[in-house]
Amino acid sequence: MVHAYHHVITGFAAKMSAGQAKKMENLSGVLSLRPEGVYQLHTTRSPYFLGLRQNSGFWKDSNRGKGIIIGVLDSGITPGHPSFYDDGVPAPPSTWKGKCEVAGCNNKLIGIRSFIKGVSPIDKDGHGTHTASTAAGNLVDNANVGNRFTFCKI
Incomplete structure:
Protein backbone atom coordinates (compact mmCIF):
# COMPACT_ATOMS: atom_id res chain seq x y z
CA MET A 1 0.00 0.00 0.00
CA VAL A 2 1.32 3.43 -0.96
CA HIS A 3 -1.32 5.69 0.65
CA ALA A 4 -4.66 5.39 2.46
CA TYR A 5 -7.43 7.93 1.89
CA HIS A 6 -9.83 8.82 4.71
CA HIS A 7 -11.15 12.38 4.32
CA VAL A 8 -13.08 12.63 1.05
CA ILE A 9 -13.24 8.99 -0.01
CA THR A 10 -12.34 5.72 1.63
CA GLY A 11 -9.75 3.91 -0.40
CA PHE A 12 -6.07 3.38 -0.95
CA ALA A 13 -3.31 3.51 -3.54
CA ALA A 14 -1.17 0.42 -4.01
CA LYS A 15 1.47 -0.95 -6.35
CA MET A 16 0.38 -4.27 -7.85
CA SER A 17 0.62 -6.35 -10.97
CA ALA A 18 -2.16 -6.49 -13.56
CA GLY A 19 -3.01 -10.00 -12.29
CA GLN A 20 -3.29 -8.82 -8.70
CA ALA A 21 -5.51 -5.94 -9.82
CA LYS A 22 -7.78 -8.35 -11.72
CA LYS A 23 -8.17 -10.51 -8.60
CA MET A 24 -8.86 -7.48 -6.43
CA GLU A 25 -11.45 -6.20 -8.89
CA ASN A 26 -13.59 -9.28 -8.17
CA LEU A 27 -13.55 -8.91 -4.36
CA SER A 28 -16.79 -7.91 -2.66
CA GLY A 29 -16.72 -4.32 -1.47
CA VAL A 30 -14.41 -3.17 -4.27
CA LEU A 31 -16.27 -0.51 -6.23
CA SER A 32 -13.59 0.55 -8.66
CA LEU A 33 -9.94 0.14 -9.61
CA ARG A 34 -8.16 2.77 -11.64
CA PRO A 35 -4.67 2.32 -13.04
CA GLU A 36 -2.26 5.17 -12.55
CA GLY A 37 -1.49 7.08 -15.70
CA VAL A 38 0.97 9.78 -16.66
CA TYR A 39 -0.37 12.20 -19.25
CA GLN A 40 1.56 14.68 -21.34
Whole structure:
Protein backbone atom coordinates (compact mmCIF):
# COMPACT_ATOMS: atom_id res chain seq x y z
CA MET A 1 0.00 0.00 0.00
CA VAL A 2 1.32 3.43 -0.96
CA HIS A 3 -1.32 5.69 0.65
CA ALA A 4 -4.66 5.39 2.46
CA TYR A 5 -7.43 7.93 1.89
CA HIS A 6 -9.83 8.82 4.71
CA HIS A 7 -11.15 12.38 4.32
CA VAL A 8 -13.08 12.63 1.05
CA ILE A 9 -13.24 8.99 -0.01
CA THR A 10 -12.34 5.72 1.63
CA GLY A 11 -9.75 3.91 -0.40
CA PHE A 12 -6.07 3.38 -0.95
CA ALA A 13 -3.31 3.51 -3.54
CA ALA A 14 -1.17 0.42 -4.01
CA LYS A 15 1.47 -0.95 -6.35
CA MET A 16 0.38 -4.27 -7.85
CA SER A 17 0.62 -6.35 -10.97
CA ALA A 18 -2.16 -6.49 -13.56
CA GLY A 19 -3.01 -10.00 -12.29
CA GLN A 20 -3.29 -8.82 -8.70
CA ALA A 21 -5.51 -5.94 -9.82
CA LYS A 22 -7.78 -8.35 -11.72
CA LYS A 23 -8.17 -10.51 -8.60
CA MET A 24 -8.86 -7.48 -6.43
CA GLU A 25 -11.45 -6.20 -8.89
CA ASN A 26 -13.59 -9.28 -8.17
CA LEU A 27 -13.55 -8.91 -4.36
CA SER A 28 -16.79 -7.91 -2.66
CA GLY A 29 -16.72 -4.32 -1.47
CA VAL A 30 -14.41 -3.17 -4.27
CA LEU A 31 -16.27 -0.51 -6.23
CA SER A 32 -13.59 0.55 -8.66
CA LEU A 33 -9.94 0.14 -9.61
CA ARG A 34 -8.16 2.77 -11.64
CA PRO A 35 -4.67 2.32 -13.04
CA GLU A 36 -2.26 5.17 -12.55
CA GLY A 37 -1.49 7.08 -15.70
CA VAL A 38 0.97 9.78 -16.66
CA TYR A 39 -0.37 12.20 -19.25
CA GLN A 40 1.56 14.68 -21.34
CA LEU A 41 0.43 18.28 -21.67
CA HIS A 42 -0.85 19.08 -25.14
CA THR A 43 -1.99 22.68 -25.04
CA THR A 44 -1.03 26.21 -24.25
CA ARG A 45 -4.45 27.33 -25.44
CA SER A 46 -6.78 26.46 -22.55
CA PRO A 47 -8.11 30.02 -22.13
CA TYR A 48 -8.87 30.17 -25.87
CA PHE A 49 -10.51 26.73 -25.76
CA LEU A 50 -12.65 27.92 -22.84
CA GLY A 51 -13.79 30.94 -24.85
CA LEU A 52 -11.83 33.45 -22.79
CA ARG A 53 -10.51 36.39 -24.82
CA GLN A 54 -8.48 39.26 -23.41
CA ASN A 55 -10.56 42.14 -24.79
CA SER A 56 -14.00 40.63 -25.35
CA GLY A 57 -16.66 38.39 -23.89
CA PHE A 58 -16.65 37.05 -20.37
CA TRP A 59 -13.23 38.34 -19.29
CA LYS A 60 -13.80 41.85 -20.64
CA ASP A 61 -17.09 42.12 -18.73
CA SER A 62 -15.79 40.62 -15.48
CA ASN A 63 -13.61 41.73 -12.62
CA ARG A 64 -11.30 38.77 -13.51
CA GLY A 65 -11.80 37.13 -10.15
CA LYS A 66 -10.73 40.08 -8.05
CA GLY A 67 -11.16 39.19 -4.37
CA ILE A 68 -11.66 35.46 -5.04
CA ILE A 69 -9.43 32.76 -3.53
CA ILE A 70 -9.10 29.65 -5.69
CA GLY A 71 -7.78 26.36 -4.30
CA VAL A 72 -6.20 23.94 -6.77
CA LEU A 73 -5.37 20.33 -5.88
CA ASP A 74 -2.98 19.07 -8.56
CA SER A 75 0.61 18.02 -9.24
CA GLY A 76 2.08 21.08 -7.54
CA ILE A 77 2.90 24.69 -8.39
CA THR A 78 5.90 26.60 -9.71
CA PRO A 79 6.47 29.63 -7.47
CA GLY A 80 8.09 32.49 -9.35
CA HIS A 81 6.22 31.69 -12.58
CA PRO A 82 5.12 34.95 -14.27
CA SER A 83 1.48 33.84 -14.00
CA PHE A 84 1.76 34.32 -10.26
CA TYR A 85 3.54 37.70 -10.05
CA ASP A 86 1.69 39.86 -7.55
CA ASP A 87 2.15 43.37 -8.99
CA GLY A 88 -0.86 45.43 -7.85
CA VAL A 89 -2.47 42.53 -5.97
CA PRO A 90 -3.59 43.43 -2.43
CA ALA A 91 -2.60 41.28 0.54
CA PRO A 92 -4.85 38.33 1.37
CA PRO A 93 -7.55 38.93 4.00
CA SER A 94 -6.36 39.00 7.60
CA THR A 95 -8.56 35.96 8.27
CA TRP A 96 -6.63 33.86 5.69
CA LYS A 97 -5.16 30.79 7.39
CA GLY A 98 -3.26 29.36 4.41
CA LYS A 99 0.25 27.95 4.71
CA CYS A 100 3.36 28.23 2.59
CA GLU A 101 5.47 25.10 2.95
CA VAL A 102 8.07 26.39 0.50
CA ALA A 103 9.41 29.81 -0.46
CA GLY A 104 7.52 31.61 -3.18
CA CYS A 105 4.24 32.79 -1.71
CA ASN A 106 3.25 36.39 -2.33
CA ASN A 107 0.01 38.38 -2.57
CA LYS A 108 -1.07 36.38 -5.66
CA LEU A 109 0.06 32.89 -4.62
CA ILE A 110 -1.10 32.82 -0.99
CA GLY A 111 -0.66 29.17 -0.08
CA ILE A 112 1.50 26.23 -1.14
CA ARG A 113 1.05 22.88 0.59
CA SER A 114 1.52 19.20 0.01
CA PHE A 115 -1.09 16.90 1.45
CA ILE A 116 1.18 13.87 1.14
CA LYS A 117 3.96 13.60 3.72
CA GLY A 118 7.41 13.76 2.18
CA VAL A 119 6.18 14.95 -1.24
CA SER A 120 7.21 18.44 -2.35
CA PRO A 121 4.46 20.85 -3.48
CA ILE A 122 6.78 22.09 -6.25
CA ASP A 123 5.41 21.10 -9.66
CA LYS A 124 7.55 18.51 -11.47
CA ASP A 125 5.58 18.08 -14.71
CA GLY A 126 3.90 21.46 -15.18
CA HIS A 127 0.30 20.28 -14.95
CA GLY A 128 -0.54 21.93 -11.63
CA THR A 129 1.06 25.19 -12.76
CA HIS A 130 -0.88 25.01 -16.03
CA THR A 131 -4.18 24.36 -14.24
CA ALA A 132 -3.67 27.03 -11.56
CA SER A 133 -2.53 29.63 -14.09
CA THR A 134 -5.56 28.92 -16.29
CA ALA A 135 -7.85 29.37 -13.28
CA ALA A 136 -6.17 32.36 -11.67
CA GLY A 137 -2.97 33.34 -13.46
CA ASN A 138 -1.86 36.60 -14.97
CA LEU A 139 -1.76 37.09 -18.72
CA VAL A 140 1.73 36.12 -19.94
CA ASP A 141 3.16 37.34 -23.23
CA ASN A 142 4.98 35.00 -25.63
CA ALA A 143 3.96 31.77 -23.89
CA ASN A 144 4.55 28.57 -25.84
CA VAL A 145 4.66 24.84 -25.33
CA GLY A 146 8.46 24.81 -25.67
CA ASN A 147 8.82 26.94 -22.55
CA ARG A 148 7.79 24.23 -20.13
CA PHE A 149 6.23 26.33 -17.39
CA THR A 150 4.75 29.20 -19.41
CA PHE A 151 1.27 28.05 -20.31
CA CYS A 152 -0.93 31.15 -20.08
CA LYS A 153 -0.90 33.00 -23.40
CA ILE A 154 -4.28 34.23 -24.51
